[in-house]
Amino acid sequence: MAAARDGDPGRLWFVAGRQLAGRGRQGRVWASPPGNLYSSLLLVDPCALNEAPQLGFVIGLALHDAVTAAMANTSGAGSVTLKWPNDLLVGGAKIAGILLEGRTVGTPGALAVAIGCGVNVTDSPEGTPYPTTHLAAHAPRANRASLFEALSAAMAARLAEWDRGRNFAALRSGWLERAAGLGTEARVRLPGGERHGRFVGLDPHGRLQLETADGLELIDAGDLYFPNLTMQSDVRNDAV
Known part of the structure; x- marks a missing residue:
């Protein structure tokens, strides 16, 4: 966001070896052991404000593309799924998370969106209320450099396909084809309570x-x- 305020035109990736001041969704604790991928993509004026939440599905599909490619020819390649609204799972265990942040910058006020994407590559957190895994447990040759290269290319392709929201229906269909838990019982935790x-x-x-x-x-x-x-x-999960 600082780069956007300074006039950067966007389509710029930031990648960190560690994030000492990283933020999780809804203020949750953020851990960043070395070896994992911590990346944020800055987009400036990517779409109308009301269509900005669609970018979560765009990056989700790009992330699915990149992780699936890294796991090609492995037993777990078919178990990569997307969990609404912002997680990627392998065999039901979380391997990646997404966080979007939007602000208006400059004059007359362009929309800037920072798309944060963290992927467990060589390590996964312990003590979480849900199962976690990491990419190297399924694809031992995987590393964050090659994964980032695949992710950045996949995101460019998915952004072009999305076309500033004009083709969201097709991406929505593709996302649902990869959705975890579709058609099953679910509960949603909301500020006002749970819905079942x-x-x-x-x-x-x-x-x-x-x-x-x-x-x-x-x-x-x-x-x-x-x-x-x-x-x-x-699917092997070394962290649980």
Whole structure:
């Protein structure tokens, strides 16, 4: 965001070996052991303000592309899934997370979006309330440099496909094809409490569609959990 305020035109990646002041979603603790990928992409005027949340699905698909490519010809390659709204899973265990931050900068006020993307490459956190894994546990030759190269190329391709939101319907369809827990029982933790139901899809704006006893509910943001989603037995997880 400092680069955006200084007039940078965007499409600029920042990559860190460690993030000493990194921030997790909703103020959660952020750990950054060396060897993992910590990257942020700055986009300036990527779309209209109301379409900016779609970028979470764009980077999610690019991340899926990059990790799947790194795991090509491995037993876990088919177990890479996207969990709404901002996680990537391998065999049901979290391997990566995404965080978007938007601000208006300059005059007359262009939209700047920082897309943060952290991937467990050689290490995964312990003591988390959910299973975690790292890329090297599935693809031993993987490293953060080659993964970043694949991610940056995939993101450029996905941004072109998205076309400033004009082609979001196609990306939404592609995201749902890779979605974790689609059609299964789910619970969503919200500031006002939890909602329970069945995850049935995304609406045209990317909101979660939760089929509950009271009918179909649309949820903009929240923590999604699948009580019956378990890790696949053929995927090794060294951290759990």
